[in-house]
Amino acid sequence: MTILAATGKDSDQPAASEPGPGAVRKQRRGQGDEPAVGVQVPRSSRILVLVGLVLFLIYSIAPVWWLLVSATKNEADLINTNGLWFAEFNLFDNLRQIFAYEDGIFLRWTLNSLLYAGVGSVVNTALALAAGYGLARFTFPGKKLILGLVIGSFLIPYAMLTLPLYLLFSKLGMVNTVWAVLIPTFISPFSVYLAKVYTEGAIPPELLEAARIDGAGEVRIFLQIVVRMVATGGATIFLLSFVASWNGFFLPMTMLQGAENWTMTLGIYNWLVQSMTNASASTDFTAIVIAGALLSVIPLAAVMLVMQRFWKSGVSLGAVKS
Amino acid sequence: MVNVDTASRPPRAVRPGAAPRAAPGHRTRRVHGAPRLSGLLFTAPFLVGFALVFLVPFGYALYQSGFIERKSGSGFGRAVTEFVGFENYVRGLTDPVFWQATFRVVVFAVVQIPIMLLLALVMALLLDAVTGRKTRYFRLGLLIPYMIPLMVGSLIWLYLYSPRLGPLTDAGRQVGLEVDFFSVDLLWFSIGNLLTWGHVGFNMLILYSALRSVPRELFEAARIDGASELRIALSIKVPYVRGTLVLTGMLSIIGMLQIFAEPTVFRVTSPETVTSNFTPIMMIFNQAFKAGNYNYAAALSVILAIVVGAASALFYRLGNRTQS
Numbered sequence: 001m002t003i004l005a006a007t008g009k010d011s012d013q014p015a016a017s018e019p020g021p022g023a024v025r026k027q028r029r030g031q032g033d034e035p036a037v038g039v040q041v042p043r044s045s046r047i048l049v050l051v052g053l054v055l056f057l058i059y060s061i062a063p064v065w066w067l068l069v070s071a072t073k074n075e076a077d078l079i080n081t082n083g084l085w086f087a088e089f090n091l092f093d094n095l096r097q098i099f100a101y102e103d104g105i106f107l108r109w110t111l112n113s114l115l116y117a118g119v120g121s122v123v124n125t126a127l128a129l130a131a132g133y134g135l136a137r138f139t140f141p142g143k144k145l146i147l148g149l150v151i152g153s154f155l156i157p158y159a160m161l162t163l164p165l166y167l168l169f170s171k172l173g174m175v176n177t178v179w180a181v182l183i184p185t186f187i188s189p190f191s192v193y194l195a196k197v198y199t200e201g202a203i204p205p206e207l208l209e210a211a212r213i214d215g216a217g218e219v220r221i222f223l224q225i226v227v228r229m230v231a232t233g234g235a236t237i238f239l240l241s242f243v244a245s246w247n248g249f250f251l252p253m254t255m256l257q258g259a260e261n262w263t264m265t266l267g268i269y270n271w272l273v274q275s276m277t278n279a280s281a282s283t284d285f286t287a288i289v290i291a292g293a294l295l296s297v298i299p300l301a302a303v304m305l306v307m308q309r310f311w312k313s314g315v316s317l318g319a320v321k322s
Numbered sequence: 323m324v325n326v327d328t329a330s331r332p333p334r335a336v337r338p339g340a341a342p343r344a345a346p347g348h349r350t351r352r353v354h355g356a357p358r359l360s361g362l363l364f365t366a367p368f369l370v371g372f373a374l375v376f377l378v379p380f381g382y383a384l385y386q387s388g389f390i391e392r393k394s395g396s397g398f399g400r401a402v403t404e405f406v407g408f409e410n411y412v413r414g415l416t417d418p419v420f421w422q423a424t425f426r427v428v429v430f431a432v433v434q435i436p437i438m439l440l441l442a443l444v445m446a447l448l449l450d451a452v453t454g455r456k457t458r459y460f461r462l463g464l465l466i467p468y469m470i471p472l473m474v475g476s477l478i479w480l481y482l483y484s485p486r487l488g489p490l491t492d493a494g495r496q497v498g499l500e501v502d503f504f505s506v507d508l509l510w511f512s513i514g515n516l517l518t519w520g521h522v523g524f525n526m527l528i529l530y531s532a533l534r535s536v537p538r539e540l541f542e543a544a545r546i547d548g549a550s551e552l553r554i555a556l557s558i559k560v561p562y563v564r565g566t567l568v569l570t571g572m573l574s575i576i577g578m579l580q581i582f583a584e585p586t587v588f589r590v591t592s593p594e595t596v597t598s599n600f601t602p603i604m605m606i607f608n609q610a611f612k613a614g615n616y617n618y619a620a621a622l623s624v625i626l627a628i629v630v631g632a633a634s635a636l637f638y639r640l641g642n643r644t645q646s
Binding site: 041042045046049050052053056057059060061063064066067070078079082083084127128130131133134135137138139140141142143146149150153154155156157158159160161162163164165166167168183184186187189192218222246247249250254264265268269272273276286289290293294296297300301304305308 | 357358359360361362363364365367368369371372374375376377378379380382383386441444445448449451452456460462463464465466467468469470471472473474475477478479480481482486487488489519523545550551552576579580582583586587590591602603606607610611616619620623624626627630631634
């Protein structure tokens with residue numbers, strides 16, 4: 001459900017803005033400027049704004065703080081001590097339990113998640129950029145139909161596709177292999193749609209004409225000109241695909257029965273189920289669910305922080321066109 | 323499908339369908355010397371995958387929904403698959419369990435999405451009102467929930483709500499309230515809060531980006547005319563991002579009607595409240611993998627697709643009508 005669009009360019013402005021009647025040229029406001037002198041925003045409303053933002057900030061961060069604190073506790077302290085402050089520091093003991101569980105299968109889940117999200121999203125982005133370019137800058141028979149199918153498929157519930165796909169994959173003997181999760185990750189109509197929008201915004205047709213006149217081949221134009229110019233948009237597509245794959249639940253749950261191919265999400269969910277049913281087991285399931293949850297935050301948060309500039313400056317639905 | 327072009331323009335300029343009609347001629351015109359099949363070749367790798375992962379399963383689901391697998395004789399004999407036309411659809415359309423589940427998520431979406439979008443809008447307006455370095459820190463902080471994997475977000479709230487571990491029940495007790503977040507009455511509130519927490523920041527970011535494209539001069543002019551900040555927000559900024567709101571709302575509806583992961587996590591702790599057929603997708607999953615009735619599951623998923631399509635079309639109509 002997390003879907004967005006971004007401008008192909010690295011700016012806050014919509015890609016194609018036409019000046020409306022009497023509209024003044026839009027200005028990009030720098031980070032530090034204040035409203036013009038003489039029309040100051042009243043102090044009282046500035047304070048109200050800050051209070052509101054701080055409240056929202058607390059709401060956003062407090063649950064994560066709870067996770068951070070709780071990951072350092074054992075089960076007894078989880079129940080008996082204040083959830084928002086530290087007790088006996090048991091993080092390393094929890095981590096040891098996590099990596100000892102079934103010969104370190106958690107590490108396997110981590111690598112699986114990275115494989116599905118990483119490789120899956122790289123291929124997803126590559127296919128989408130090529131298809132988006134083909135749809136944006138060429139005419140060919142059947143193009144309208146393809147566009148219609150791509151956009152229409154946004155409305156199809158994923159369950160309607162995943163179940164028959166499961167049956168097809170099981171006929172091909174692919175269920176319970178990494179391919180059963182990877183192949184659906186490769187293909188995203190929404191990525192193609194975004195790639196088309198970015199290409200329209202970033203690649204002027206005149207540029208392609210000039211390159212052709214200079215004798216550049218089509219593949220070379222795509223790889224050396226188009227891919228470079230839509231790199232920001234491509235990064236956004238990669239990021240969205242990565243997040244979607246990392247969060248995926250229905251697809252891996254349907255396709256993967258054997259624990260060795262699971263994702264972190266699926267593994268932690270399974271531990272949660274165990275923590276409710278196997279109360280007497282030797283493993284402290286509640287503690288490892290929480291510490292495991294904290295570990296599974298790290299890769300996703302790291303990718304997002306590293307790629308921060310793409311989603312924080314590029315995101316704008318204003319650039320999406322029908 | 324979506325004309326989000328409206329987002330980037332002042333509301334007065336919005337005439338549905340006016341701008342895009344003028345544009346395509348320019349944008350898709352054939353470029354000099356472009357070989358006719360190149361476009362198709364660039365699109366081909368995706369198309370092959372799209373056919374495999376979308377078109378074939380789609381057709382297969384439609385095909386399957388026309389059959390029923392019957393066990394012959396005492397139930398130990400070989401199963402016979404026979405074509406039954408619309409029998410699965412008739413069963414689905416008259417299945418009260420399915421419609422209860424659908425009704426549940428529709429009501430939930432009607433309450434949840436406006437609340438979440440309103441909060442996102444308020445956050446975006448507040449963020450738009452601060453200047454300088456503060457903007458960066460607040461924006462990053464408000465987006466932290468988006469960096470938390472969905473499963474982890476669900477787990478965090480599951481534990482926060484839990485009377486055994488969570489601080490929320492204790493806090494309620496201290497002010498004299500006995501709250502059970504997993505009770506029938508509060509369950510949707512609990513899931514709604516979890517969804518709001520996870521998604522509000524992202525929707526805020528989209529709305530904030532739209533707000534940044536409002537010409538700043540408009541505000542100064544309004545301020546000189548003596549308009550209050552609140553008035554500026556309501557009369558200038560909000561109308562400006564209406565198109566974006568309609569779009570984010572529509573995407574939220576599509577997602578919300580297909581909700582699966584969050585209730586499935588909640589089912590772990592409260593299986594009596596969150597039944598196995600709690601949402602349409604949970605029921606479809608259940609029919610396919612617990613009851614082993616793929617044919618019926620396929621028919622249900624086709625019906626759900628129609629519901630999702632109808633709901634988003636209706637919302638899009640309503641959203642655009644209020645605009646003009």
